[in-house]
Amino acid sequence: MSSEPAAQFNIHDAKTNLSRIIERVEHGEEIIISRAGTPVAKVVPLTRRVSRTSRGSLAGRLVAANDWDSPDVNESIAADFGLAP
Template identity: 70%
Template sequence: MSELAQYNMHEAKSQLSRIVERVEHGETVVISRAGKPVAKVVPLTDVRRRTGRGSLAGRISYAHDWDSAEVNEEIAADFGLLS
């Protein structure tokens, strides 16, 4: 197994595009602070692409009262939006 690419924090900030490009090509990159590894940037393995509008049709169901005044008031109250 090859050694992982490693960047210090300053390099990572200034070379983010290069790091993302490496990761897009399957590499894993380690980011370090003061020589200590603190983060790992890895490729996403299961990226799902939606095919467009309606691609979730028939897969989502709503409660009968999902948009009722009572439900909307409860949500507003939860977020402190009622006076």
């Protein structure tokens, strides 16, 4: 982030300009929301934990057990969700 102070909006302006505020945050800016001149919230960019860019991005990273779709496994899962007969 930069050393500049965060931009500040009062609640009314923040509601009116929410799309613009989100766009600025997506570009790395932090925004302060104030009520009657007192800061009450900060809107900050989220850091992505995983960057999945396309289909197959987990190829070679996941391994399914040979019995992943067996009746026993399916019954066990159904029981976990309270759906067992």
